[in-house]
Amino acid sequence: MSDTRLDLPPVAAAPAGLPKPHLAVYVLLGVSLVLNIVLISRGGGVEAPEPTATLAAEVPAATPAAPPSATPAAPSGPAEAAFAAQAAAEPAADAAPAAAAPGEWITTRHGVKHSIARTFQIALGEDGPAVAAEFARLFVWDMNMKRDLLRGDAVAAVWRKTGEGDAAEYEIAAARLKSGKKGDLRAYAYTAPGDRHPSFWRADGREVPARLHNAPIDTYEQITALLKDRPSHAGMDFKVAVGTPLKAPKSGKVLRTNWNWRYNGNSIEMRFDDGVVAKFLHLSDTGVKPGQRVAAGEVIGKTGNTGRSTAPHLHYQLERGAKVIDPLDYHETMHRTLPASVLPAFQAEVTRLDRLLEARDDG
Numbered sequence: 001m002s003d004t005r006l007d008l009p010p011v012a013a014a015p016a017g018l019p020k021p022h023l024a025v026y027v028l029l030g031v032s033l034v035l036n037i038v039l040i041s042r043g044g045g046v047e048a049p050e051p052t053a054t055l056a057a058e059v060p061a062a063t064p065a066a067p068p069s070a071t072p073a074a075p076s077g078p079a080e081a082a083f084a085a086q087a088a089a090e091p092a093a094d095a096a097p098a099a100a101a102p103g104e105w106i107t108t109r110h111g112v113k114h115s116i117a118r119t120f121q122i123a124l125g126e127d128g129p130a131v132a133a134e135f136a137r138l139f140v141w142d143m144n145m146k147r148d149l150l151r152g153d154a155v156a157a158v159w160r161k162t163g164e165g166d167a168a169e170y171e172i173a174a175a176r177l178k179s180g181k182k183g184d185l186r187a188y189a190y191t192a193p194g195d196r197h198p199s200f201w202r203a204d205g206r207e208v209p210a211r212l213h214n215a216p217i218d219t220y221e222q223i224t225a226l227l228k229d230r231p232s233h234a235g236m237d238f239k240v241a242v243g244t245p246l247k248a249p250k251s252g253k254v255l256r257t258n259w260n261w262r263y264n265g266n267s268i269e270m271r272f273d274d275g276v277v278a279k280f281l282h283l284s285d286t287g288v289k290p291g292q293r294v295a296a297g298e299v300i301g302k303t304g305n306t307g308r309s310t311a312p313h314l315h316y317q318l319e320r321g322a323k324v325i326d327p328l329d330y331h332e333t334m335h336r337t338l339p340a341s342v343l344p345a346f347q348a349e350v351t352r353l354d355r356l357l358e359a360r361d362d363g
């Protein structure tokens, strides 16, 4: 099996809903916006060869200890005006992309050049690949990021970087992909009631990433790789804390455990009763033995960070005969919706973030 690894920064916890702010807070946030927002745009970029950038991160970095309490600066009327003024005073097209100061929320809007990876590389320089990976993850559910991009498409993202060097993490609060083929796609970070981590939602409150019925884990922070993202990677990756219970999605029999430890770490291979073979890699603990029968939903181990893995995650791989199959095709899937009780707060967040995403279309 092939399970190559790429290390890209993760999406950190994103802002929760904006509380009802005082007018003074809006003013402060508006001032903060003017100070903080860095507009990055370059017109008419040079057409360069497409890089072999990867849109999906294989291994997420460690989860921050606690989600940040800060939210992106809220635009007010005056801030919008200042925004436009700043946009008008942008650097020349051949200026180097501005470097982001750690923690600052940045709005990037740019016309698509060749690929999402190339687009963000042009717009952001060294931060580009990581932001592109996070961005692409939000839209792989709706479009093929290679085939469906058209000339004239545009991206926008409200994002920030926290930490430096190996500790750098990238976080997106909102993203937009204006696609000539698929329409005006948008995703907004929001933490649903009862969730430990923010997820991404459409403006109508429907969750962007699909969820598997009878998934091997009940809770996770994020799906960080899909089968269709990269042919060289044979599974689906979930960023998840070490020690999360791993459940057999279906009843079946354990075939082997802990083979090829250097790459797979603690691992379980089982054959479901329908003949499909499932592999669960990088576990912290395996609770079953080869030959053992397990029932659907039975806990068979715990997720971990063993073998060739640089951050806690579960690699879930399915095969029918010699063919690798996509868990999204094999499992039934569903999209959650935000409960009505939080929709007003969420919609306020959407309105706020839309002002940033829409402020200007560049490129």
Ligand SMILES: [Zn+2]
Pocket: 003, 058, 225, 233, 235, 236, 237, 314, 315, 316
């Ligand atoms: Zn994987």
